[in-house]
Amino acid sequence: MTAKPEKTVKCPTCGKPAAWDKEKNPARPFCSERCRLIDLGAWADESHRIPDATPPDFDPGEPSSH
Numbered sequence: 001m002t003a004k005p006e007k008t009v010k011c012p013t014c015g016k017p018a019a020w021d022k023e024k025n026p027a028r029p030f031c032s033e034r035c036r037l038i039d040l041g042a043w044a045d046e047s048h049r050i051p052d053a054t055p056p057d058f059d060p061g062e063p064s065s066h
């Protein structure tokens, strides 16, 4: 009997064990493509929440002074 335990990782999205073998699980370290997309969506959503504010001291120059 040579039943070696399959290496798994914890899916960052749902916490279920996910196969680490990329041939069995192309979505690793997630358990499924769906969890991968959920995580990517969460990241995208997170970046959208960061306000893209220009620093107040940002001086692009004075185009009218020329």
Ligand SMILES: [Zn+2]
Pocket (backbone or CB within 6 Å): 011, 012, 013, 014, 015, 016, 030, 031, 032, 035
């Ligand atoms: Zn998952």
